[in-house]
Amino acid sequence: MSMSMLFLVMLVGVAATFYFCRQRSLSLASELGGIRHLHSLPVFYGVQAALWCAIPCLLIFGLWVVFDDAIIRELTLQYLTEEQRSLSANELQLLLSTIESITTGSSTVNDPQLIAISQHIVDFRSVSNLALSITVVCSLVGLSFWAWFKLKPENKARSNVERCFMLFLLLCSTLAIFTTVGIVFSVIFESIRFFQIVPIQEFIFGTQWSPQLSIRADQVGSSGAFGAVPLFTGTLLISAIAMLVAVPTGLMTAIYLSEYASSRVRSVVKPILEILAGIPTVVYGFFAALTIAPMIKNGLHGLGLDIAFLGVSIGPLEVSGESALAAGLVMGVMIIPFVSSLSDDVINAVPQSLRDGAYGLGSTQSETIKKVIFPAALPGIVGAILLAVSRAIGETMIVVMAVGTAAKLTFNPLESVTTVTVQMTTLLIGDHEFDSAKTLAAFALGLVLFIITLGLNFIALNIVKKYREQYD
Amino acid sequence: MDKLNIDQHISQQYNSALDDLKTEFLELGGIVEQQIVNAVKAITDVDTVLAQEVLMTEKEVDEREMQLDDLCTQIIARRQPTASDLRLVMAISKSTRDLERIGDEANKIAKMAIAISDSEDLPHGFSELRNLGRHVQEIVNDSLTAFARYDIDMALKVVNKDKEIDREYATAMRELITYMMEDPRNISRSMNVIWALRSLERIGDHASNISEQIFYLVKGLDVRHQTPDEMAQQVNKQRK
């Protein structure tokens, strides 16, 4: 029986158990003189019985599927020759996968011994499959009869069903914790290994970033320079540009829409602006790289801009094709709706009664906004901005596409910089061994990024939460 | 014809509380009315048994009075009556006192009846007593009816009749004093009749008081200490 077929059988069996047990509870009820004499509603008896069947069967099924490969593998080992068995773990693994590929017919190896073994495996598999089917079906039938006979009016069916329900929910909710743990684990070990190669202070305070220098892994002392400062400054620069665009625009947009605009204007403008939020970052990246960057370059060149810095003319402006400005601007535009909708929420959460209060005292509209609503919403807005900053810092695609990889330590928005996320992708795309400093550097960067954004989020979420509580 | 509607509250309990109050009040009215009739009959027929009967009901009247007062207070405390309801409660609270006083006066008459019954011959003034008694009983009855019906015209009539009764009383009194002068030996007996007459007159006043409360109840007008003409005038002014 194929797995899906077996699954279907299980489903039908469980459904039947549900139906019959429910019917039985109904008939028990009518003997007693009405459903009210049962402990629980009939449907609970049905569900309870169904769970009694389904959970053990699924457990058997699951365990079987998890362990049968290992068991079959153990069984296979006995057919191997002595010397094959004494192979190193890696080589044994290789051998087994060769055999495995023979069973699926995707290998053309013509070793008769291996073919025989693969035949054994096929046999084992079919036996295992059959055994599984029989076990599952038998236990299904057995359990459902047991459930049927065990059914009594005073069974606490409802309580049992509810306990199962709640366990399921609890299980699901722990996933978030596992995810965080997973994230931490996935970056922390590699990072530790990285910091064993590259001292942590060099990583944090070094101003040279050139991981590409490591040409050969065994080349002592040439594992590149891993000073992350230029990455941080680059990230900061781009985020700052983005925030300069997004915060004033987003905030004023939110204010105008929630306080001034008529409901019709709001109903048109708001969704249009929210389109900006829905556009994938890869599109923004594309746009930044292919449209905005050339525009800036050409535009500034065209103007023949001559910037005097501290009275010293530094000549016609050099505009990089991968300027931080382009990425920052586009990122800013991307974040506008993020800021505006978060601020909008916050502004709308300010109770109408405060507005009434202010108007009732004779405030003009802008006074109401500036003196009452804005201060009231300020914590929430600060939280929103922090979240936006964290988002800008973590943003990947735009910078990957529109920003170069040259790690320059500069605050000139017209130059090319690089960011943490760009370097992470650059280092990790393609083949990678998990032991070169280059690859590990990406994880170290990931760790730093995670810590920074985590800190920002933590602060921001707490501010927002405090603010919410104020009006709850 | 003026009518109040005490029975249209959303709260049935309130309706029935007010209803009970009014019924109890009118019942008490009925009892004291009977007391008057009996007392006058006892004195004019020299019927001590009847007089005793009147005296026996005193306790009931007292209890009912206290009960009515309690009811009024409870309604005020529990219902916070306003407008017509409040006026009803206040009017009944006041008029209950009058009814009780009427009962007391009837008792006094009954006591006089017993006091008089010792002597064989009829003292003077029995006919006056009987007349006045009838009239007084009439206006008590009228005032209660007016109360039951919220009828201010009738109430006005009661007030007017009370003035007549006062005149009648004055005449009777003058006559009795003449008798007494004529026959000083009978003075103490005549005094009893005088007290009885006096009680009847007071009963008339109380009936008149009850009628005044009807004005308050129906119109919200406080017409106490006014002449009947003034009352009529005020009512008409408001009707306009």
Add this chain to the structure above:
Amino acid sequence: MDKLNIDQHISQQYNSALDDLKTEFLELGGIVEQQIVNAVKAITDVDTVLAQEVLMTEKEVDEREMQLDDLCTQIIARRQPTASDLRLVMAISKSTRDLERIGDEANKIAKMAIAISDSEDLPHGFSELRNLGRHVQEIVNDSLTAFARYDIDMALKVVNKDKEIDREYATAMRELITYMMEDPRNISRSMNVIWALRSLERIGDHASNISEQIFYLVKGLDVRHQTPDEMAQQVNKQRK
């Protein structure tokens, strides 16, 4: 010593309304007390001017009575008083009637004083009148003081004193009737004295009524129609 505190409401207006009510009530009490004093003085000193004075205040008393009643109604309508406040209002509402009646009786005495003043020689019974008058005035004063102070011990004393006054009155009455029999020509004059005596007796009763209201006001007990002993007993029972 029992005390109620009518002046600790959050609402100052309410405080002052209750305060006004009480003050007005006591003021009215003061006026009728003065009426009694004057009326008794007028009749015993044959002072028609004083008698006229008494009669002149009748209107004021009437007006004040109506005003007090109005105040009570308004407090009930506007404030929905409960507990001690409600008892205060109800007690004052009831006692006001008594005060007004006391005023009326004082008027009657004053009228008698005028009626008597025609003849030169003093009728019999003036000494009794004076005595009774003093006592009555005393208990009226006591009852008002008791009211002002929420003093039930004093109120109980008033009730007891009233019984004494009743006895005193009965004695005086018997004496007067004897006089009347002795001197039938003076009957109508004596009758005036009798009416005056009778009025004084009624005033005592009213004072006693006011005292009974104090029991209600302070203790929430309705002690009407009870003997002083019963009252004392009930109060003690509750105190325990």
Add this chain to the structure above:
Amino acid sequence: MTKPEIKTIDKVNRTLGKRYRAEKRFRLYGMLSIGFGLLCVLFLFTNIIGKGLSGFTYHYLQISVEMDATTLEISDTSDLNQILAGNYSAVVKRGAYEYFDVSSRRDKSAARKLLSVDGTGYLLQDRFKVDAKEIINTKSMVWALVDDKVDFYLKRLGEPGEPGKHEFSEKQLQWIHAAVESGDLQKRFNWAFFNNGDSAHSEEAGIRGAVMGSFYLLLVTLALSFPIGIATAIYLEEYAPKNKWTDLIEVNINNLAAVPSIIFGLLGLAIFLAFFGFPRSTPLVGGFVLTLMTLPTIIISSRASIKAVPPSIREAAYGLGSSKMQVTLHHVLPLAMPGMLTGTIIGLAQALGESAPLLMIGMAAFIPEVPTGVSDPATALPMQIFQWFRNADAGFSEKASAAILVLLMFLIVMNTLAVWARRRLERRW
């Protein structure tokens, strides 16, 4: 008595003008901001549409092709292997030589370079797959794909600087213009773009593989994130006692929502690929990663919609003796479902557009085959766009723009769906 009042009013009136000017200024700032936002939307869209629309069309040259069985090396038309292995390029080349009427090797080479021989070959292969028997050994007219350089040149004919012209020799240009004039070289709708998987040659590259990859990704994501997300939301809102443990879960979820997506990529790389050894580049792993990424979104929006169910409803149900599960299933879920669905759709839309984490787990690989299941190597739409963007070949940039349009289309559809779901399902009682 009225004196101070009059003073107040005078004081009020004194500053009134200033206050109203401030009011006007403030309003203007707001309008400017909105204007800027709208302008951005407008610019972005005209720009992308302007760039992308041309990607849906392509230039084809109509040539007649001799479906010669021997040249094709197909002897048995019912043998699929033969048809798949057929040498279509040869017949196409021959057709091209014939069309341009060339014989010298140099000319042949020049002529051949104007066409996408392999691309056209695939078109022929497709036709053979359907009815090889009919067309074998016939001569038929075929719309052959031109070379992407030709397409590039023709699409930009009017532009200054004549981009792409320098790629061609004079002769080639003559041929091209002649063919255009004769109507044999035409711009036609590029079906191949929708039917093909990725390819190294831009004229053959299509988004079919990426679309299917995205589809499987979303399937996995939906199947996992919707039930888990809702269950978590229910647990946290309805069941969880207020303690450290639930606080921890809550903080975690909120933080995860704001963790940069690239970090999830690292997670996928280190846990699913390196630790569990799942195959690279599969929608299954991508789906896992995207599930973890979208879960917070779904949980948060589900929690918000559960929170929006008035507590009074819950109290009422409890007061009647409902158990917790009944309260949840009978009252909370039905009322919160519209919000949950909307949240899920929005989360999926985000997942659809997401690229950074997929980059990390190798879904940016070059995979020409169209995936047929969740465990086939696949790429996804945003990844495809990214790859084409990075490809130096000029034709790919246009493809990327076109793919962006397709991606945006899907997103718009999904968001519309979300709005529709919210409107439709929200029972306004």
Add this chain to the structure above:
Amino acid sequence: MNNSVTTESIAPLASEKTPEKAKTSNVITEENSDAYTTVGQAFSENAKMSMRNVNVFYDEKQAIYDVNLDIGTNEVVAMIGPSGCGKSTFLRCLNRMNDTIDTCKVTGKFLLEDQDINDRKMDVVPLRARVGMVFQKPNPFPKSIYDNVAYGARIHGLADRKSDLDDIVETSLQKAGLWNEVKDRLQQPGTSLSGGQQQRLCIARTIAVSPEVILMDEPCSALDPIATARIEELIDELSQNYTIAIVTHSMQQAARVSHRTAYFHLGKLIEVNETEKVFTNPDHGLTEAYITGRFG
């Protein structure tokens, strides 16, 4: 009675009240009631505000029908009536708070002293400084107590120096009976106060701009009896210096705080009279029915 509106009232006077009449007059509906006259004393010789022929519409729906009412100087006028009868709507006309509702159209004359405040050209900002408003739910700004009270004075530029502002804050809080409770913590947020204190703070905030009229829309409905009693007490004190219009759901409250009471019914002003009169002997059957709990 010279200023009574009742000359030929369609409404039954107390004397004509019969159960049947009361019944029929309960069903004044929009159809049969275009012409009606307010019973009692709607006008005042010493009027601070005079409203004449006020009609209010929400889109097509008429919420107020031809209301005429004066509010006397330093008088407390209470507005009572069944839910939805238009009390709040009417009150909000008095300082043009209805401007914030787009669908709301107000016609009629609203004189504040001699100025027509319903004139569209009239500026609402100074108007609202003269006619302050206190709302149903206490709504202190999320600022310090001091800033709450100082807010109005600041925006209107009433204080030239810090010390002036301090004075304004102190006197306002004193008038609102809150000074003693908060004088040591003026810098704490206004929201940290209890509900009743918050409402008094809102009153102080309103007083701080020295308005002439204070409007209150169910100012105690969110408060418990004790806090309510305090506010009522405060209203009474304020009526020494301010003209007050108060909407309340609680008839008892109207009875307690007001000098005159106006009874609204389905958008019509049925009766206005001295409060004592309304609560002991109202002129109109509908008023009587409402205050005695005889509706429906």
Add this chain to the structure above:
Amino acid sequence: MNNSVTTESIAPLASEKTPEKAKTSNVITEENSDAYTTVGQAFSENAKMSMRNVNVFYDEKQAIYDVNLDIGTNEVVAMIGPSGCGKSTFLRCLNRMNDTIDTCKVTGKFLLEDQDINDRKMDVVPLRARVGMVFQKPNPFPKSIYDNVAYGARIHGLADRKSDLDDIVETSLQKAGLWNEVKDRLQQPGTSLSGGQQQRLCIARTIAVSPEVILMDEPCSALDPIATARIEELIDELSQNYTIAIVTHSMQQAARVSHRTAYFHLGKLIEVNETEKVFTNPDHGLTEAYITGRFG
């Protein structure tokens, strides 16, 4: 008086009430008040529910101190007291609604007839079917009127057939005085009704599971006077067949609807007495101070 709790009350009786005493007793605080005795008639010979030595804590904070109270069969007991005195907390103990608050710990004996309902092992589901609850704000489910009323019967399996359910719905609506108003529109949403109707619907919904006791927490505070009067009337009718405990902010309401009134103060049950007695002549100075508006 044999079942009075007052043997050696620390509370001043009316006779001992002096302004000074009342003052001091106002400041019963958590320190000085561990021992206290409820004044009046806390016990009932015919008790439906008996609460003994009830203490409730929110975390460390004690909200109810050692309360003893009986609720008689078919009796209406009103609970009044200043805001935050623990009325709602106490009421919610009676059907274990406090279970939904994690921090809430309840000790003491709660007997419903002879069953201790505060037993942790006791299942709350059947308990809540026996002790129904009506809340402050009308909270009909967003379902049809029919489904609202039928809901409880469905989850408790009270009806085996559709016709049974119809019967239950009809009689419940009739008892709640709503049948005539809604019988033609049973399929319309419950939320389309007016506030007062909604509250009656909630009562009907509660009745539908035929509870023995109905708890009401300020059931009229969100309603206008007319709707309130209807609910009060309904409570009166229901008291024929149900035992009712009602928490109310409005003393007048307590006076109107209840047979006995319990006065809570700072978590203590100060006095329980016949309602007439409480409102005309309460035994305890604090009760007097509260109902006469003399607090603070």
